[in-house]
Amino acid sequence: MTNFDFFIDGGIVVLYLVGTIAAGLWVRRYVRNVNDFLVAGRSVDLYLGIASLAATEFGIATCMANAELGFKYGFAGITPGIALAFAMFVVGYTGFCVKPLRDKQVITLPELFEDKFGARVRWASGVVIVLGGLLNMGVFLRQAGNFLTAVCGFDIAYLEIVMTLILLGVAAYTILGGMISVFITDYIQFVVMSIGLIAVVFLVVYQFGWIDMLSSLDQIRGPVAYNPFEDDTYGLDRILLDVLLAFASILTWQTIISRVLSAKDTKTAKHIFIGTSPFMLARFAIPAILGIAALHYFGPDKFTDSEAILAMPTMFAQLLPVGLIGIVVAAMLAADMSTNSSYMIAWSSVIYNDIMKPIHKGLWSDAKGLRWNRILIALIGIFLLLYGLWYPLKGDLWVYLQVTGTIYLSSMSVLLIAACYWKPANNWGAIAAIAIGCAIPMSYLILQEVSVTQEWILEVGPYKFGAVTYFAAALAMFIGSLIKPSNKKTK
Template identity: 25%
Template structure:
């Protein structure tokens, strides 16, 4: 990288630092620090939550996946489109969770189940989260070392020590994330993430223009067609010819669709965003907007690995590819798959664009790091420490403790990234470490929000069973290289050969394990809850009270802006939908139907018409270029809408009266600060 490139990175850091200083002055309560006092609008949520969810590690994981599986993940995404739209229409999980007015999921678990279960689930969620986050800094730092071509070590004049570049960069990026998370909490995170998200969308557009001009579709078509002919079952464009791809085949994506539904809302890496919306309806609309915000993002993240594959496999780029391949030859294990696309980009991008992409990755890394550190640090205080306190913390004590907890998460991430050896693809590591919590939490959360009959005993059994199976799976994966030869010694010859052939990696990947664990959690929750209520004759839970509906609506968040008829309600359009909301809904519906029709047409084309490679490749070219074209307009749209939401956020914070009791505690089964809204009669059992 040249001076121009480093200047771009430095300028972005200066702008973010200035924003951090400005936003810090607005933090005046625990609710401000935890959830921006629930003042965030839909555009601000869509942009910030989106960039926090697509951090540097997710970009690298996406590069890994698309380089190996090609367009297939997008194809199975078409199948999940109607499901995702239906989830957005009904506000699946997110709407009802926002109605509870809880800051964290474990706080909801205390309201719905018990205080002891809150502490247990809080500890479990925190453990799962910090383990999952543990490799984030490692992967990000390795990217910057590959992309910027940094040496493995360096010396400083006058100091007789050799410094590890990897360790020093780890310390720098983690310190950066901690600083942004502790200075202004969720408020500062949202404002800096808005700048980062907007910057990233603009850079995505610029890079997409460069990549389309640099790699022509004819060369891409030819390269992918030759690869498919030479490697049966490993096609990167025909999703029905992927049986030879071990980890990212059809079963990976089908199980993933089910897991998205069953574990929706359970992951708390961005828990501050779940609580920050100014109403449940705004949270729902942010989900609709997310479909449009990510168009150019996913078009580019798909196109770059395809271009990289073309670069490494087309004779047209053989000489340049050989240079990069020699560098890859010096790496080992998972480093190769993680470094392949970054090294490709560092080779083809000119000065200026190199700096823009480095700044994009820095922004993506920082947006995820500060969000995750804030979430896991907050969860430890809110759900592990606070339930044991009889006397509430003062505002200063509470915020100080939250900041110290965030620092601890950073310290843990530093040592975990330094010492842990990764053996699987990033996305598979995410699944199994996440399953420590989500394996049982999916059933406990969905059952708690939607079922009156779910019991505390059912929640305990589901959570213990899910976490136990996930931890056992992780231990088995780590011990497998040493365990497989031992098992082979005591197994029949055929079984021994099978074990030794798979000694490097556990034969069942993490997606399959997470899928089985989640199904086990759901089955145990509902079976045990049914038996428990039959045996003890417990009354059904009062969901209206928990969700603040009807006479329990203490904040007046359920606004009726039109009278929705029966037909509209069938489509999920409630009285809260404005005219623009309805327009956005139908636009999202048409977009989803477009790709659902494409899925049906492609399926018929393959099985009935016998589509040739050219048919598939034209479909994918149309998908990428359409996303790119629409992305230009949506980037401008979200820039304007997000800026307006930022102004409204500051205006609301200046005028809103803080409630010091609104700190995440639960008093007599209600969130602290809501006791005065207790109804005269108790409709328990409604």
């Protein structure tokens, strides 16, 4: 059951999609070389940078994952957002790692690592970044399809068609316009998304009553809904992983770092981080409130633990009136298109700039470089479509995003800090950190699929695996760097 009207609401969505894609295609004329395509000519100002970064980090998958946290944990589910907002403000204010990274005028993180650790580490870093990034992004399309089928009432049999159409629209302007199109469409999407989500929050609070929502939360979840430390429901290991992942992602997540690298100067890059930090909290707080509203609307029994992610979109379908539901769907599509386009160009830039470096050696013409970047984006789109169709998501979506992100965040954050501030760091330590940082979370993803180890993996949990990975990668860097024989000749 849904209030979505295919003529009125569908018209709003189609009008928005056509306008956004047209805007993205229009600015392709400004793409003259690879530098324009990947980092927008390093000309991004403060306000465009803030809008683009805020829009990029708020997709449908993120919104559903964070609403799921609100449904299950109440306000305690906002903990990752608090950690991210704090981390982004601290890094922006101090310039920690961001300043030396932007001053180097690189396109990707691995490019920076080559100066300190050598070409092999650059290549290995690129492989790990793409592996973790693609696995992380792989579930985005399915979640977008699930959202649209729940809200718009599509038959689940048409999920693959919906996913394909979403991907084709995003790929069209990303392939042609690159980062310039991404920034322009991000700005549009930021405005639409803000209007749509704020309107929905006001509606649910007005309709349900803020006091009544809190009363339901008290009765159903109790004190743990306000305190993540209470009764270990949320868990210390989970909080530790939230903090570690927050700082690591702010420092090394390619879609975030690309905004720093596209800024017109280092000062602007730092201010983009400071200005975006409140939005990092909002991207958790707003969906969490909607998840709490869904808990109040449906109660705790309608959705099983694995189905909780559908609570928010199902509430939208039944609660939002004609017209507003179309604006909300357009807003969520805005968020998803922004995220997908940024992620596609982020991973393609690493593949081209770092993994393919031994092939092109920086000598290809701009025309050939642009052609290959566009081919890579198309191939990434095909992978995302296929992976989104067959991967069976287990547990919280946010947990999956944390685990797959850790595949590269753990080692890349260690490498970045060491490259900027630890003189003894060398390629032995870098390779050891990359290997350990990749092996632990990958083993978790594999072992949870094996029947013999499933029970044990469930008992240990993903949070301990994730937190241990960061410390293990740092230890590997320390030990590996110290045991490498010195090249200095002794007298």
